[in-house]
Amino acid sequence: MDFTLTDEHRMVQKMVRDFVQKEVGPIIKEYDRKQEMAPFVLPRMAQLGILGINIPVRYGGQGFDYISLGLVCEELEAMDSTLRVVMSVHMGLNSMAILQWGTEEQKQKFLVPQARGEKYACFGLTEPGAGSDVAGMASTARRQGDEYVLNGEKMWISLATKAHNALIVARTHETEDPHDGLSAFLVELDRPGIKTGDIHGKLGVRAGSTGWISMTEVRIPVANRLGEEGEGFKIAMSCLDNGRYTVAAGATGLIRASLDASVKYCHERKAFGREIGKFQLVQQKIAHMVRDYEISRLLYLRAGWIKNMGMRNTKETSLSKWFATDASFEAANQAIQVHGAYGYSDEYDVERYLRNSRGAIIYEGTSEIHQLMQGGYALGYRKDGELRCELPAYDEEFWNAEA
Amino acid sequence: MKIVVCVKQVPDTAAKLTVENGKAFWGDAPLIINPWDEYAVEAALMQDGADVIAISMGSESALDALKHALAMGCNEAFLVSDPALIRADSQATAKTLAAAIQKIGSVDLVVFGRQAVDSDGGITAAQTARALGWPVLSLASSVSAGGGTVKVTRSMEEGQQMVEGQLPAVVSVVKDIGEPRYPSFMGIRKASRAQIPTWTLADLGISAPTSVVHWPELISPPSREVICEIITGDSPEQIAATLADKILAEKVI
Numbered sequence: 001m002d003f004t005l006t007d008e009h010r011m012v013q014k015m016v017r018d019f020v021q022k023e024v025g026p027i028i029k030e031y032d033r034k035q036e037m038a039p040f041v042l043p044r045m046a047q048l049g050i051l052g053i054n055i056p057v058r059y060g061g062q063g064f065d066y067i068s069l070g071l072v073c074e075e076l077e078a079m080d081s082t083l084r085v086v087m088s089v090h091m092g093l094n095s096m097a098i099l100q101w102g103t104e105e106q107k108q109k110f111l112v113p114q115a116r117g118e119k120y121a122c123f124g125l126t127e128p129g130a131g132s133d134v135a136g137m138a139s140t141a142r143r144q145g146d147e148y149v150l151n152g153e154k155m156w157i158s159l160a161t162k163a164h165n166a167l168i169v170a171r172t173h174e175t176e177d178p179h180d181g182l183s184a185f186l187v188e189l190d191r192p193g194i195k196t197g198d199i200h201g202k203l204g205v206r207a208g209s210t211g212w213i214s215m216t217e218v219r220i221p222v223a224n225r226l227g228e229e230g231e232g233f234k235i236a237m238s239c240l241d242n243g244r245y246t247v248a249a250g251a252t253g254l255i256r257a258s259l260d261a262s263v264k265y266c267h268e269r270k271a272f273g274r275e276i277g278k279f280q281l282v283q284q285k286i287a288h289m290v291r292d293y294e295i296s297r298l299l300y301l302r303a304g305w306i307k308n309m310g311m312r313n314t315k316e317t318s319l320s321k322w323f324a325t326d327a328s329f330e331a332a333n334q335a336i337q338v339h340g341a342y343g344y345s346d347e348y349d350v351e352r353y354l355r356n357s358r359g360a361i362i363y364e365g366t367s368e369i370h371q372l373m374q375g376g377y378a379l380g381y382r383k384d385g386e387l388r389c390e391l392p393a394y395d396e397e398f399w400n401a402e403a
Numbered sequence: 404m405k406i407v408v409c410v411k412q413v414p415d416t417a418a419k420l421t422v423e424n425g426k427a428f429w430g431d432a433p434l435i436i437n438p439w440d441e442y443a444v445e446a447a448l449m450q451d452g453a454d455v456i457a458i459s460m461g462s463e464s465a466l467d468a469l470k471h472a473l474a475m476g477c478n479e480a481f482l483v484s485d486p487a488l489i490r491a492d493s494q495a496t497a498k499t500l501a502a503a504i505q506k507i508g509s510v511d512l513v514v515f516g517r518q519a520v521d522s523d524g525g526i527t528a529a530q531t532a533r534a535l536g537w538p539v540l541s542l543a544s545s546v547s548a549g550g551g552t553v554k555v556t557r558s559m560e561e562g563q564q565m566v567e568g569q570l571p572a573v574v575s576v577v578k579d580i581g582e583p584r585y586p587s588f589m590g591i592r593k594a595s596r597a598q599i600p601t602w603t604l605a606d607l608g609i610s611a612p613t614s615v616v617h618w619p620e621l622i623s624p625p626s627r628e629v630i631c632e633i634i635t636g637d638s639p640e641q642i643a644a645t646l647a648d649k650i651l652a653e654k655v656i
Contacts, residue, residue, distance in 0.1 A: 008595035011474055015585050022582075049588045062588035400592070 005071075012053075012064065013071045019048060020079035028080045031207040032352055035200050037082065038207065042162060045083075046117025050076075051090055054394075055099060058403035059107055060115035065394040066307035070249035070300050077250030078257045081356035082208030084250035088364070089158045090114065092243035093123035094167045098186070100391045101227045101235055110165055110186050122163035123243070124154035124187075124213050125236050131156075132369055134236060135178035139170040139215065141185060148172075148185065148225065150193075150218040156363065160196045160211030163189060167239065168215070169232045182232030186224045193218035204355035227389070234387060241314050242391070244321035244364045245303050251324035251360055252296040258328070258335035258353050259289040265339050265348075276338070285334040292327035299323055310393020314384050315377050322370030325360040332357045404548060405454045406447045406512045407504050409531070410440040410472050412465040413521040422623045429521075436468040439516025439576075441475070441583035446546045446576045447514045448476045448584070453548075456480065456510075458503050460488060460496055466599055473594035474586030480597065481507070485604045487611035493522075495612035497530030502607040504535060512548050513537075515575040525575075532573035540568050544579035548572075 005013070023044065031038045045051050054069040055061025069091065076083035098111040113119040130136040139152025150170055157166070168187045175181035189196060198211040227235050263286060266277030276282050299320035306313040332353035336343035343350045361367050376382030414420075418432030447455045457472035459465040460483040469480035483503050491499065504510050513535075518525030532539035543555035544563075553572050557564040558579055586594070604611055634649070636642035650656055 006595065007470060008591055011470065011586060011591040011595060012588070015474075015588075015591065019585055048585060053588065063592070064588065 005067075008064070009068060009071055012068050013075055015048075016050065016072050016075040017078070019044075019050075020076060020083065024079050024083065028207055029346060029349075029352070032080070033206075033346070035202075035206045037162065037209045041083065042086065042120055043117075045086060046120075049117070050087070051117035051120075052095075052115030054091070055095060055111065055115035056399045056401075058398075058401060059099070060112040062115075063399040065304075065396075065399070066245070067301060067304040070245060070304040073246045073249035074253035074256070074297075074300075076253065077356075078253035078260075080207055080352070081250060081254065081360070082205050084246060084253070085158045085205060085208050086120075088243050088246040088250070089122045090120055090163070092246040093239045094121035094165070096242040096391065097167055097184075097226065097235060097239045100238060101184075101231075101389045102186075105223065106186060106226065114165065119164040120159055120162055121165045121167070122157055122159040123239060124157055124160075124166045124168040125239075126154065126156050126363075128153055128155045128212075132366060134169075135182065135233065137169065137171060137182070139168070141170040141172050141183060143172065143222075144219075146222050147219045148222065150185065150187065150215045150220065152215050154213040154215075156199070157196075157211055157213055158205075159209050160213050161198050162209050165189065166213060167226065168213075169236050172229050172232070175230070179233040180230050182236070183229045184226040184232045184235040185220060186226055187215075187218070187220055189213070191218050191220065202359070204352070204357070204359050206355070231388070237314070238387060238391070240364055241317050242307075244317045245300065245307070245313075247360050247364050248296065248303065248317065248320040248324040249300040251321075251328035251357065252293065252300055254328040254353055254357050255289060255293045255296055255324070255331040258331040258350060259286065259293055261348065261350050261353075262286055262289065262335045262338040265342075269340075282338060285338055288334065289331045292323075292331055296320070296324035296327055307391060308394040310390065312384050312387075312390065315373070318365065318370045318373045321360075321364065322367055322374070325357070326367055328357040329354070329361055404450060404452065404511045405456070405507070405509055406450060406514060406548070407507060407510050408440070408443050408447045408455060408457045408472060408477065408514045409500055409527070410444065410457055410459050410465075410468045410516075411437040411519045411521075412459065412461050412468040413437045413519055416520055422621045425620045425622075427621055434464050434467060436471045437516055437519045437521075439518060439520065439578075440468070441471075441516070442576050442578055442580045443514040443516040444472050444475050444477065445583040446543070446574070446580045447512075449546070449581070450512075450548050453512075454478050456507060458483065458500065458507075460484070460491070460499055460503075463601075469599050470594040470597065471586065473597050473599075474590040475584055476587070476590055480599045482599055482601045483603075483607065484601050485611070487604055490614065491612070492614035492616040493524045493527045494530050494616065495614045497527050498534050498609070498612040499604070499607065500527070500531050501534035502609045503602060504531075506602070506607055511570045512553060513571075513573045514546070515573065517542055517575050517577050528573055528575035535571070535573065537571050537573055538568040539573045539575070540566050541575045543574050543576050546574055546576060546580065 049062045052061035057063040073084045095114045114121045141148040168185045172183040173181045193216045195214045269276045303317045303320045335350040414429035414432045418429045455477045457477040457480040515528035540555045544558045545556040547554045554567045
């Protein structure tokens with residue numbers, strides 16, 4: 001068993017770390033306060049190739065492996081969760097689904113411009129009335145000749161107002177088991193009948209874009225259907241296997257940021273004639289952060305390794321996401337405690353970490369859903385059936401070859 | 404045009420330096436490419452159509468600095484490493500680098516960062532130029548080489564100085580050259596797979612250059628005793644008067 005990162009991994013890590021520290025660090029507080037996404041963030045991530053990091057070169061990407069995607073997410077969220085959210089929706093929930101399920105034409109039409117960063121992508125599953133209960137969704141897609149007509153509303157959609165393309169899940173037919181009647185579609189968001197908007201007043205991820213998509217009689221060609229009719233639920237769940245991976249890796253970065261900020265402050269702040277790091281109860285908080293960072297990191301790197309191998313990773317990714325997001329909230333909370341009253345103000349970053357960490361315990365499977373999954377696996381109630389299309393294993397030669 | 408960039412691997416600038424028994428320690432700080440040398444790489448890469456080669460003198464850990472330079476876009480890299488070079492002074496370093504530059508051959512321009520952040524000498528560029536017998540144009544804020552000449556801008560307090568020299572030449576650059584580019588992902592892939600040749604002094608065909616400058620002792624600056632006194636009083640006028648008296652008594656003004 002080899003725990004060392006390759007030179008390639010370490011250089012990717014450093015490059016993304018340098019980028020966020022130099023360019024995002026100085027402005028993040030301002031945009032968090034303004035509740036706006038800094039306008040340069042998406043174009044800059046595109047220009048640097050981050051938006052296509054783990055997509056094969058032949059499909060417009062950079063040809064790196066799935067572990068690199070995790071490392072990128074850790075670095076992004078160590079600065080601000082909103083940066084990692086971009087990777088969750090654009091890459092994890094959308095582009096990787098096209099890589100997994102798309103036809104060659106769909107890859108050329110949608111994946112190539114997305115991997116190049118010429119188009120941004122988002123994911124429309126959640127609705128105002130349907131979150132964990134995915135099959136309870138109300139959006140519909142009815143077939144009319146060579147087209148589908150989409151109606152419905154998607155809610156809590158990251159990049160809703162910034163993305164060009166969305167992966168939308170809607171009901172195509174009524175079935176005995178409601179899961180079987182869902183289908184997935186690749187939808188260009190400039191089609192007539194689509195409206196999008198941003199949601200303000202969120203607790204966290206304020207420097208990001210979270211919004212809604214409403215669809216009224218939106219016509220899309222049949223060629224835009226991802227997978228077969230009725231495969232929508234399976235596709236959505238496979239998207240989550242990838243989205244959750246980015247969330248887990250990102251939350252790991254948030255723990256690291258909380259730890260680093262706390263260690264720094266422990267050496268600076270004095271109380272009772274000593275730096276506060278000398279107090280055992282403060283050391284305990286630091287120790288918990290160290291432990292949770294290391295566990296989270298090992299869990300996501302293992303999930304990334306399983307993805308590289310081309311093996312099913314629903315269970316491992318779920319565990320990684322559940323643990324890391326819960327732990328990141330706790331790390332940020334304790335980081336505030338270490339900082340005392342200063343941690344409660346936005347003079348320091350840790351209050352933003354806490355606000356940002358909270359959402360990840362809800363989205364991409366609440367912690368409750370992940371506990372049900374883990375319990376189900378252990379008890380033998382839950383098994384992952386084979387998928388018609390699995391996420392392709394990382395094949396260095398194929399990934400790096402030009403088309 | 405063939406350009407050689409000289410880079411050095413140094414302890415992270417955020418590292419805490421301590422001095423024990425006359426020797427400097429950086430603890431377990433990570434090693435990075437000397438930040439000034441990133442500007443040197445940038446200056447070299449800015450020259451259109453140039454073949455840019457990075458070289459470093461140091462231990463095997465300096466391979467990381469060279470890989471960083473490759474990932475930024477350099478075409479080739481060479482490491483000069485030899486046990487006889489441990490604790491080499493800047494002149495011995497310059498002689499070694501000059502030999503490496505001559506071994507590469509047909510080099511038009513050599514670029515250095517203004518100094519290395521660990522030893523902060525800032526003279527290796529000039530010493531290398533001397534060893535090569537080439538002109539040196541130091542502390543350049545812009546570099547433009549071609550057609551047998553190199554033109555640089557030097558920012559000074561009084562204004563800007565334009566200097567032109569004949570190639571081959573050595574330049575050292577400052578931050579104003581422009582923000583160094585990040586390594587590209589393609590560059591990272593290339594760099595991580597690169598086999599960087601290591602040259603010993605024997606490969607360069609020279610014997611170990613003698614160091615003439617030694618650091619017999621390093622001492623930490625004495626910590627300053629700062630006494631903080633809060634001046635109180637019933638009115639701003641009274642506080643100001645007390646403050647003025649104290650300033651005069653301490654002979655601050």
